[in-house]
Amino acid sequence: xxxxxxxxxxxxxxxxxxxxxxxxxxxxxxxxxxxxxxxxxxxxxxxxxxxxxxxxxxxxxxxxxxxxxxxxxxxxxxxxxxxxxxxxxxxxxxxxxxxxxxxxxxxxxxxxxxxxxxxxxxxxxxxxxxxxxxxxxxxxxxxxxxxxxxxxxxxxxxxxxxxxxxxxxxxxxxxxxxxxxxxxxxxxxxxxxxxxxxxxxxxxxxxxxxxxxxxxxxxxxxxxxxxxxxxxxxxxxxxxxxxxxxxxxxxxxxxxxxxxxxxxxxxxxxxxxxxxxxxxxxxxxxxxxxxxxxxxxxxxxxxxxxxxxxxxxxxxxxxxxxxxxxxxxxxxxxxxxxxxxxxxxxxxxxxxxxxxxxxxxxxxxxxxxxxxxxxxxxxxxxxxxxxxxxxxxxxxxxxxxxxxxxxxxxxxxxxxxxxxxxxxxxxxxxxxxxxxxxxxxxxxxx
Ligand code: ZN
Numbered sequence: 001x002x003x004x005x006x007x008x009x010x011x012x013x014x015x016x017x018x019x020x021x022x023x024x025x026x027x028x029x030x031x032x033x034x035x036x037x038x039x040x041x042x043x044x045x046x047x048x049x050x051x052x053x054x055x056x057x058x059x060x061x062x063x064x065x066x067x068x069x070x071x072x073x074x075x076x077x078x079x080x081x082x083x084x085x086x087x088x089x090x091x092x093x094x095x096x097x098x099x100x101x102x103x104x105x106x107x108x109x110x111x112x113x114x115x116x117x118x119x120x121x122x123x124x125x126x127x128x129x130x131x132x133x134x135x136x137x138x139x140x141x142x143x144x145x146x147x148x149x150x151x152x153x154x155x156x157x158x159x160x161x162x163x164x165x166x167x168x169x170x171x172x173x174x175x176x177x178x179x180x181x182x183x184x185x186x187x188x189x190x191x192x193x194x195x196x197x198x199x200x201x202x203x204x205x206x207x208x209x210x211x212x213x214x215x216x217x218x219x220x221x222x223x224x225x226x227x228x229x230x231x232x233x234x235x236x237x238x239x240x241x242x243x244x245x246x247x248x249x250x251x252x253x254x255x256x257x258x259x260x261x262x263x264x265x266x267x268x269x270x271x272x273x274x275x276x277x278x279x280x281x282x283x284x285x286x287x288x289x290x291x292x293x294x295x296x297x298x299x300x301x302x303x304x305x306x307x308x309x310x311x312x313x314x315x316x317x318x319x320x321x322x323x324x325x326x327x328x329x330x331x332x333x334x335x336x337x338x339x340x341x342x343x344x345x346x347x348x349x350x351x352x353x354x355x356x357x358x359x360x361x362x363x364x365x366x367x368x369x370x371x372x373x374x375x376x377x378x379x380x381x382x383x384x385x386x387x388x389x390x391x392x393x394x395x396x397x398x399x400x401x402x403x404x405x406x407x408x409x410x411x412x413x414x415x416x417x418x419x420x421x422x423x424x425x426x427x428x429x430x431x432x433x434x435x436x437x438x439x440x441x442x443x444x445x446x
Pocket of ligand 1: 064065066125233269321322
């Protein structure tokens, strides 16, 4: 669709909007009308597309990932381990295998997987900078532009290695000056503050056990100065609690507060092991949490207190987490995982609509955005459209529930900023078989 062409996406089979049974009018990159059943667009349209086979969601938003890990899925050295042992097994592998070429293919593959699952905005926590990979975020910006997805580039960092009492080896850490200097560079080059931004930058020191408190503080100050957001792993395991208590004499949330992170420009990955009063402090401050159900189950980390966090005021989003602690990058599948895991925690108080809301509005709030994550007049035209004609949906009643309960995992059409990026289940401009071959080959030879 060209800019300023008004297109009526007509009469969807179902749509995640209270009153848009008649469809949507898209003008350029935005939704300009949500039509009730039987209504006609207020002004003439240039084109009409029939969505009567499609269940339409706002484009899904992934708020935590490590795309380079597509290179080490189901790695024999790491399967069946919990987080700290899993990381110690994989750090040296990553230091060796993540090169500019493999990183580019890993990013392209993960973005394509996400896009095909209905994801239109992806945040990647890239904290691994072995020698030679200094331009990692430049590679990701190029790849996101080529595929046409929105991306929050997270300038991750690690500066606390084993010799200083941290978890990662020397081969994957950088010094503080290098990290802060490059952080400032990528913010200046890629961070778009305006509505409809295709690229944003967040600063993302990796975790309490891989960065120094000084780097946490300096990153927070730089983010404030540059108007960007902060992200880190927190509250993921009991091992992390023990590390913080031994090294810093406090719990992870205290550590966050002491270093200037307890505010509404921060969102955290995981947030599993918080006490009730800590949930109150996080929610009161507006700190967001990205819930990563598959990763938390696979690494046996625990169950995030999603409802308590939301009730306390914390934005709650969804993330697939890294492709080695999920072994997939499919956000629609993650919606189903979120529903199922939260049923164990909360019973039927959590519904499929909650899980869909986390992957859309909740994730948008984590990223500090109001222009995406919902279908509404004035919002960006980011849409994920699924059909129900696979065997898995046969016999299904409620179409929105069917997506989650029957296990939708591949969108038929995906629109980002008013442009179709997936049509008939195929990503435009990407040779999926060739990508699979190249990525598979480079992984095998690493
Ligand atoms: Zn992670």
